[in-house]
Amino acid sequence: xxxxxxxxxxxxxxxFDKLISTANSSEIxxxxxxxxxxxxxxxxxxxxxxxxxxxxxxxxVSAKTGEGLEELAEFLKGKLVVFSGQSAVGKTSIVNRLFGxxxxxxEVSVKTQKGKQTTTVSExxxxxxxxxxxxxxxxxxxxxxxxxVFAWSYPEFTAFSSGCKFADCRHVNxxxxxxxxxxxxxxxxxxxxxxxxxxxxQIKEKQKYDKKY
Ligand SMILES: Nc1nc2c(ncn2[C@@H]2O[C@H](COP(=O)(O)OP(=O)(O)O)[C@@H](O)[C@H]2O)c(=O)[nH]1
Ligand SMILES: [Mg+2]
Ligand SMILES: [Zn+2]
Numbered sequence: 001x002x003x004x005x006x007x008x009x010x011x012x013x014x015x016f017d018k019l020i021s022t023a024n025s026s027e028i029x030x031x032x033x034x035x036x037x038x039x040x041x042x043x044x045x046x047x048x049x050x051x052x053x054x055x056x057x058x059x060x061v062s063a064k065t066g067e068g069l070e071e072l073a074e075f076l077k078g079k080l081v082v083f084s085g086q087s088a089v090g091k092t093s094i095v096n097r098l099f100g101x102x103x104x105x106x107e108v109s110v111k112t113q114k115g116k117q118t119t120t121v122s123e124x125x126x127x128x129x130x131x132x133x134x135x136x137x138x139x140x141x142x143x144x145x146x147x148x149v150f151a152w153s154y155p156e157f158t159a160f161s162s163g164c165k166f167a168d169c170r171h172v173n174x175x176x177x178x179x180x181x182x183x184x185x186x187x188x189x190x191x192x193x194x195x196x197x198x199x200x201x202q203i204k205e206k207q208k209y210d211k212k213y
Pocket of ligand 2: 091
């Protein structure tokens with residue numbers, strides 16, 4: 001899976017965390033493409049800080065100028081890849097530019113910062129040994145993984161989690177947690193950990209709710 005990211009629309013890091021976690025828990029390799037670097041070069045830095053140890057690759061491209069697209073095409077060769085992410089980040093524009101297609105793209109609404117849904121169904125395009133499934137994109141998602149699976153779905157935690165006191169440590173309230181230590185020492189990026197705790201809380205609440213009803 002490739003998560004396409006850009007600015008605009010304002011990147012939703014919680015959404016990327018959930019997508020990456022869901023992919024990792026199903027052993028689907030995950031990379032990020034930061035698009036629209038012609039507009040916002042800083043976005044790539046933020047994405048790298050948050051996700052360089054969480055995904056396979058991070059590419060920086062512009063569907064407008066063509067920058068970085070050859071490298072992306074090289075990586076995509078021989079693969080079947082789903083383009084996911086927020087709407088209006090440029091998923092369809094990248095497919096058009098990569099394949100010389102002319103599929104409909106949409107604008108980011110200035111008012112809502114959301115994209116107009118011009119891609120309404122998932123579509124597969126195959127050229128040059130690359131198969132891309134373009135999707136409509138979404139604005140939010142519910143994560144549907146068990147808490148133990150979730151705790152294992154953060155690749156940058158696993159180097160440390162083997163040292164946690166409890167084998168079933170969720171790295172939240174447990175004592176002698178090496179993941180928390182690594183966050184304090186800066187070896188794990190703090191913002192990503194803070195969002196982890198937030199999503200973990202949501203998963204716990206959902207579990208409680210599911211038990212009740
Ligand atoms: N400046 C700039 N605009 C882009 C780029 N890629 C896409 N766009 C614009 O972003 C808008 C949304 O693109 P679209 O491909 O429909 O996004 P999708 O919803 O992710 O498929 C369109 O107005 C595109 O022209 C880019 O690299 N640079
Ligand atoms: Mg689209
Ligand atoms: Zn731990």
